[in-house]
Amino acid sequence: xxxxxxxxxxxxxxxxxxxxxxxxxxxxxxxxxxxxxxxxxxxxxxxxxxxxxxxxxxxxxxxxxxxxxxxxxxxxxxxxxxxxxxxxxxxxxxxxxxxxxxxxxxxxxxxxxxxxxxxxxxxxxxxxxxxxxxxxxxxxxxxxxxxxxxxxxxxxxxxxxxxxxxxxxxxxxxxxxxxxxxxxxxxxxxxxxxxxxxxxxxxxxxxxxxxxxxxxxxxxxxxxxxxxxxxxxx
Numbered sequence: 001x002x003x004x005x006x007x008x009x010x011x012x013x014x015x016x017x018x019x020x021x022x023x024x025x026x027x028x029x030x031x032x033x034x035x036x037x038x039x040x041x042x043x044x045x046x047x048x049x050x051x052x053x054x055x056x057x058x059x060x061x062x063x064x065x066x067x068x069x070x071x072x073x074x075x076x077x078x079x080x081x082x083x084x085x086x087x088x089x090x091x092x093x094x095x096x097x098x099x100x101x102x103x104x105x106x107x108x109x110x111x112x113x114x115x116x117x118x119x120x121x122x123x124x125x126x127x128x129x130x131x132x133x134x135x136x137x138x139x140x141x142x143x144x145x146x147x148x149x150x151x152x153x154x155x156x157x158x159x160x161x162x163x164x165x166x167x168x169x170x171x172x173x174x175x176x177x178x179x180x181x182x183x184x185x186x187x188x189x190x191x192x193x194x195x196x197x198x199x200x201x202x203x204x205x206x207x208x209x210x211x212x213x214x215x216x217x218x219x220x221x222x223x224x225x226x227x228x229x230x231x232x233x234x
Contacts (some may be wrong), residue, residue, distance in 0.1 A: 002137060006056075009180045012139060013054030013101075014132060019044065023127040031120050043120055047104055053128040055136045056180035057096035059144065062086055062093060075176045081164035082157055086205050094144050094204040095176045096156075097194070098132045100125040100187035105196030125198040133200065145206050158202035160192070167192045173201055 004011040014181045018024070024044065060072040065087040068080040072093060077083075086093055105123045111118040133198030141147060145154040170192045174181055181188070187195050194201065 002054075002182075006180055006183060008161070008178055009056055009058035009095075011054065011056050011137075011180065011183050013052055013184075014128070014135060016049055016051050016217050018048040019124075019127050019131065022129060027120070027123055027127060030123070039117060042118060043117065043124060044116065046107070047121075047124045047128065051128055052101035052103045052105065052185065053099060053132040054184055055096055055132055056177060056184040056186075057136070057140070058095040058177050058180055059092055060095055060176060062091055062092075063066060072176060074225040075172065077169070077172045079165040079169060081162060082169075082203070085155075085157055085207070086203070090206045091145065093206075094140060095173055095202075096136060096140075096204060097177055097181050097184055097199060097201040098129065098136050098172075099184055099186050099194075099196050099200075100129040100132070100198035102196060104128060105198070122198075125196070129198045129200065140204055144204070153206060153208055154204050155207050156202045156204050158200070168192070170201065173203070 002013045003017060019027075027044070028040065060075070063071040063074065065071075065083050068078060068083050070077040070079070070083045070086050072086075072095070080221075104121075106122050108118060108125070111121050137152075140154060142154065145152075147153050157165060159165050159173055160167035170188055174188045185196070186199050186201075189195060
């Protein structure tokens with residue numbers, strides 16, 4: 001892992017490396033249909049050689065929480081959900097963006113005429129985003145929200161996951177992230193879409209009570225669900 005201190009945060013990037021078996025095995029199970037077909041292994045090797053997956057972390061001081069307005073290092077966030085969770089988070093939160101990286105995303109264009117290869121590559125990008133996520137969670141645990149009991153003491157809020165902080169919250173978040181998002185290789189389009197598309201963003205905050213956006217998302221059959229649905233968040 002490469003760590004670079006920037007003016008307003010930390011850029012962390014994965015060194016070019018193969019996917020760990022925990023992430024590679026599901027890809028082999030899904031895509032290897034012919035013992036004589038080396039396409040998957042070729043694509044895995046290509047990705048391992050060029051990956052620049054990583055993240056930018058932006059620690060921020062909680063200035064004030066008034067009603068549904070939260071101010072972090074002078075940047076305003078208008079969301080009742082953000083205000084509720086951050087009001088009890090302590091003095092510091094961490095804005096973040098993580099990504100599969102520009103190199104993998106740009107390489108997808110080379111495969112656009114091969115639907116099968118492009119589909120495999122899309123899954124590989126997701127796997128490297130998850131690898132970046134594992135790296136980020138470990139880093140945030142060690143440097144911002146350390147644990148003495150072996151338990152995780154932080155959760156994340158993500159713009160667009162719930163109506164109570166909709167997708168336009170990306171504009172507020174990227175204002176806080178500043179040039180760090182671009183340093184990580186991520187840009188925000190006018191329609192609030194992140195490029196590379198296999199990217200994630202949000203705010204980590206301290207909590208001793210487990211929280212996932214999934215708890216208030218009614219998409220019961222979502223394949224990425226991380227917690228049981230407990231009801232809508234009004």
